[in-house]
Amino acid sequence: DENALVSWDEAEQFIRLFHRENRDAGPVERRLEEVRAEIAATGTYVHSAAELTFGAQTAWRNASRCIGRLYWRSLVVLDRRTSGTAEEIFDDLVGHLRLAGGGPASRRRDVWSGSSRGDRRAEPDWTPPADARRVGRIRPVISVFAPARPGRPYSRVWNDQLIRYAGYRRADGQLVGDPRYVDFTEAMTRLGWRGKGREFDVLPLAIETPGDGVRLFELPEDAVLEVPLTHPEYRWFAELGLRWHAVPAISNMRLTIGGVHYPLAPFNGWYMGTEIGARNLADPDRYNLLPVIAARLGLDTTTETTLWRDRALVELNRAVLWSYQAAGVRISDHHTEARRFLAHVERERRAGRRTPADWTWIVPPMSGAATPVFHRYYDEADQRPNFYLDPPAR
Amino acid sequence: DENALVSWDEAEQFIRLFHRENRDAGPVERRLEEVRAEIAATGTYVHSAAELTFGAQTAWRNASRCIGRLYWRSLVVLDRRTSGTAEEIFDDLVGHLRLAGGGPASRRRDVWSGSSRGDRRAEPDWTPPADARRVGRIRPVISVFAPARPGRPYSRVWNDQLIRYAGYRRADGQLVGDPRYVDFTEAMTRLGWRGKGREFDVLPLAIETPGDGVRLFELPEDAVLEVPLTHPEYRWFAELGLRWHAVPAISNMRLTIGGVHYPLAPFNGWYMGTEIGARNLADPDRYNLLPVIAARLGLDTTTETTLWRDRALVELNRAVLWSYQAAGVRISDHHTEARRFLAHVERERRAGRRTPADWTWIVPPMSGAATPVFHRYYDEADQRPNFYLDPPAR
Numbered sequence: 001d002e003n004a005l006v007s008w009d010e011a012e013q014f015i016r017l018f019h020r021e022n023r024d025a026g027p028v029e030r031r032l033e034e035v036r037a038e039i040a041a042t043g044t045y046v047h048s049a050a051e052l053t054f055g056a057q058t059a060w061r062n063a064s065r066c067i068g069r070l071y072w073r074s075l076v077v078l079d080r081r082t083s084g085t086a087e088e089i090f091d092d093l094v095g096h097l098r099l100a101g102g103g104p105a106s107r108r109r110d111v112w113s114g115s116s117r118g119d120r121r122a123e124p125d126w127t128p129p130a131d132a133r134r135v136g137r138i139r140p141v142i143s144v145f146a147p148a149r150p151g152r153p154y155s156r157v158w159n160d161q162l163i164r165y166a167g168y169r170r171a172d173g174q175l176v177g178d179p180r181y182v183d184f185t186e187a188m189t190r191l192g193w194r195g196k197g198r199e200f201d202v203l204p205l206a207i208e209t210p211g212d213g214v215r216l217f218e219l220p221e222d223a224v225l226e227v228p229l230t231h232p233e234y235r236w237f238a239e240l241g242l243r244w245h246a247v248p249a250i251s252n253m254r255l256t257i258g259g260v261h262y263p264l265a266p267f268n269g270w271y272m273g274t275e276i277g278a279r280n281l282a283d284p285d286r287y288n289l290l291p292v293i294a295a296r297l298g299l300d301t302t303t304e305t306t307l308w309r310d311r312a313l314v315e316l317n318r319a320v321l322w323s324y325q326a327a328g329v330r331i332s333d334h335h336t337e338a339r340r341f342l343a344h345v346e347r348e349r350r351a352g353r354r355t356p357a358d359w360t361w362i363v364p365p366m367s368g369a370a371t372p373v374f375h376r377y378y379d380e381a382d383q384r385p386n387f388y389l390d391p392p393a394r
Numbered sequence: 395d396e397n398a399l400v401s402w403d404e405a406e407q408f409i410r411l412f413h414r415e416n417r418d419a420g421p422v423e424r425r426l427e428e429v430r431a432e433i434a435a436t437g438t439y440v441h442s443a444a445e446l447t448f449g450a451q452t453a454w455r456n457a458s459r460c461i462g463r464l465y466w467r468s469l470v471v472l473d474r475r476t477s478g479t480a481e482e483i484f485d486d487l488v489g490h491l492r493l494a495g496g497g498p499a500s501r502r503r504d505v506w507s508g509s510s511r512g513d514r515r516a517e518p519d520w521t522p523p524a525d526a527r528r529v530g531r532i533r534p535v536i537s538v539f540a541p542a543r544p545g546r547p548y549s550r551v552w553n554d555q556l557i558r559y560a561g562y563r564r565a566d567g568q569l570v571g572d573p574r575y576v577d578f579t580e581a582m583t584r585l586g587w588r589g590k591g592r593e594f595d596v597l598p599l600a601i602e603t604p605g606d607g608v609r610l611f612e613l614p615e616d617a618v619l620e621v622p623l624t625h626p627e628y629r630w631f632a633e634l635g636l637r638w639h640a641v642p643a644i645s646n647m648r649l650t651i652g653g654v655h656y657p658l659a660p661f662n663g664w665y666m667g668t669e670i671g672a673r674n675l676a677d678p679d680r681y682n683l684l685p686v687i688a689a690r691l692g693l694d695t696t697t698e699t700t701l702w703r704d705r706a707l708v709e710l711n712r713a714v715l716w717s718y719q720a721a722g723v724r725i726s727d728h729h730t731e732a733r734r735f736l737a738h739v740e741r742e743r744r745a746g747r748r749t750p751a752d753w754t755w756i757v758p759p760m761s762g763a764a765t766p767v768f769h770r771y772y773d774e775a776d777q778r779p780n781f782y783l784d785p786p787a788r
């Protein structure tokens with residue numbers, strides 16, 4: 001319940017965690033006194049920039065479904081708590097996508113804070129800001145907008161990811177585009193959007209603010225890096241006309257830090273290939289391409305025992321990895337990401353911390369047992385800060 | 395604790411279940427009285443043949459890790475409760491394997507009981523006994539040996555499956571055979587067994603009885619149906635000299651029915667191909683064949699992004715399915731078995747029953763998301779009767 005006052009227990013727990021892991025942050029008792037007084041007076045409290053950065057990074061560290069957590073310290077945290085209007089929010093989201101995708105940074109501001117500690121250069125993924133304009137050099141970014149305040153309405157984005165493709169049900173019943181977004185696309189259409197009816201139309205952003213209600217914004221082309229899919233061996237693959245976007249940016253999860261809820265805090269990493277090749281383009285209720293690719297490969301699809309699904313799946317995933325690499329867009333394969341995850345678990349263990357993980361999400365959706373993450377158990381604790389799925393905004 | 399008296403609660407629950415699902419079994423209250431008196435007098439009670447059959451079948455129905463439960467009613471239950479000596483047990487196990495693999499049945503007895511109800515002919519898998527001698531026509535079978543009785547020792551088999559291959563660590567440190575069974579093989583060697591040191595040597599059965607301690611028995615060749623592996627496209631595959639056995643028969647799980655524990659109750663189904671091709675022959679700590687097959691396929695193994703592991707995995711699994719089919723040995727693929735499992739869940743639902751299932755075991759170890767069992771949640775209850783893993787006998 002976002003209308004409740006901030007829980008003192010959660011606030012205290014977080015402030016102590018922050019000071020335990022950031023020894024240069026000053027005396028914890030003084031900060032606890034401040035926070036206690038602020039909650040008593042206002043029902044909530046305001047995170048310092050360092051607390052916000054650390055809070056978002058540890059929320060990632062605690063995301064038990066995420067295999068990509070090795071680089072949690074390198075998360076770039078954009079403090080957008082003062083952006084109030086739909087235009088400001090839209091401008092920030094465009095800036096986020098540009099920064100995340102290595103495109104030109106936002107016009108309005110490009111202040112950004114990385115790790116709260118001085119050790120970023122030690123991170124394998126750290127690149128100096130000078131590089132920040134190299135398109136395709138995907139970096140993990142989160143934009144944190146205003147927190148929910150007791151009893152007040154707040155801003156949200158209706159989209160579950162900042163970039164997704166429209167889905168259309170044509171008059172003859174045939175589906176075009178991403179079937180998962182047919183309802184959402186219809187909602188956009190009722191709000192006045194006109195999709196082009198193609199397989200890969202980027203959806204508009206639906207930004208809802210207390211002041212303006214919901215408003216739609218079209219993302220500028222240079223904020224939406226996309227990759228056309230080709231195959232290292234099969235020339236016909238390009239003829240399928242497939243593509244996917246470079247930046248997966250989840251925008252429907254609430255960030256919870258020390259009892260404070262940030263209902264709008266979109267974040268992105270880079271893609272693990274299977275998210276595209278083994279889910280978005282392959283699931284029967286998404287683009288459902290395995291039968292199409294199997295037919296092109298000339299496989300016998302009259303019986304399951306030829307493993308035509310598995311063979312088509314592998315070729316689709318080869319194409320994804322190959323195409324992103326050819327386009328210079330950062331992506332990782334599930335074997336590499338699985339190995340990194342185990343390195344993360346081990347590194348955390350050495351730091352005296354447990355790594356909560358959900359086996360059913362960590363194990364990749366293809367070749368599960370061929371990755372090392374399959375062959376072990378994990379802690380399942382719900383540790384905070386963390387990200388939570390809210391009921392849909394619509 | 396097998397030494398405890400049988401729990402009346404569990405006994406009652408099972409007897410009521412048996413009568414609820416078997417309306418022709420007579421009045422439940424009378425049977426409950428009998429059982430209560432028997433437990434009071436002896437600390438345990440003896441299942442009727444019909445109870446034993448139904449108990450074993452429902453234990454399979456409740457096995458939440460098993461994807462193959464659609465045909466639970468067709469389980470053939472061999473009542474071996476009176477077999478006491480190691481020779482008798484061995485003879486029964488040989489008979490079990492022959493019957494399960496469609497080979498000639500046991501010499502000593504070939505009495506066997508199927509479903510306790512008259513509806514077996516309605517089961518898709520049912521074949522009349524006349525067929526029982528067709529080799530390769532694998533059928534699900536369980537042999538139930540004597541129950542544990544309070545305070546008395548009982549018989550067990552040390553092997554975790556009736557048929558498994560030896561593993562050897564050679565003087566130069568190289569592993570030959572199945573690495574998982576190196577320790578077990580060494581234990582057998584200490585007991586006097588002499589393995590041939592090859593990749594696929596069938597291990598002896600180690601049968602432990604209160605009377606004789608542990609004794610080793612060599613399985614006769616005609617009880618161990620095996621399939622040499624070839625590939626539908628690649629001729630070189632046969633040169634790898636791979637093979638696997640036809641019948642997976644788990645022998646280290648305790649069957650628990652109505653509070654009575656059967657420590658020796660080996661059971662088998664037919665193989666799902668991935669158990670062989672995505673685990674036994676592929677796991678790094680088993681036969682670890684993906685690098686070997688990738689090399690033969692000429693794949694670039696210097697980077698993970700070629701998905702050489704995934705491609706080798708698919709070809710290995712094609713070979714498994716192809717070879718078993720070519721040999722006339724029943725096997726199923728993970729797509730078919732997944733679809734059957736969902737049919738089972740639905741059929742059970744219509745019968746008013748929940749199907750407890752463990753997602754992490756039900757989802758196949760390859761192409762997880764390409765099978766329909768991936769995309770849903772399951773009940774996780776521990777329902778009895780069931781199978782439980784005991785601490786290793788050694």
Ligand code: HEM
Pocket residue numbers: 056059060063065066067068069071075140141142253267268269270271272275332337361387389
């Ligand atoms: C850096 C590269 C990253 C990779 C390769 C990666 C990989 C993944 C994958 C494969 C999933 C499962 C997605 C699915 O099956 O739908 C996932 C889930 C998740 N990741 Fe990451 N991730 C990355 C960065 C991040 C970042 C920066 C954050 C947050 C700051 C994050 C938070 C999460 C959360 C909360 C989930 C669960 C989403 C849900 O419940 O739907 N990840 N990640």
Ligand code: HEM
Pocket residue numbers: 450453454457459460461462463465469534535536647661662663664665666669726731755781
């Ligand atoms: C009829 C064909 C059958 C198929 C295709 C089948 C398939 C499977 C598969 C794929 C597994 C997972 C194995 C693993 O990953 O190690 C499994 C586990 C299991 N199955 Fe079945 N099964 C069959 C018959 C049976 C029968 C007849 C029983 C008992 C009467 C049974 C009881 C179990 C149990 C208890 C497990 C869990 C084993 C453990 O915990 O290690 N299954 N089954």
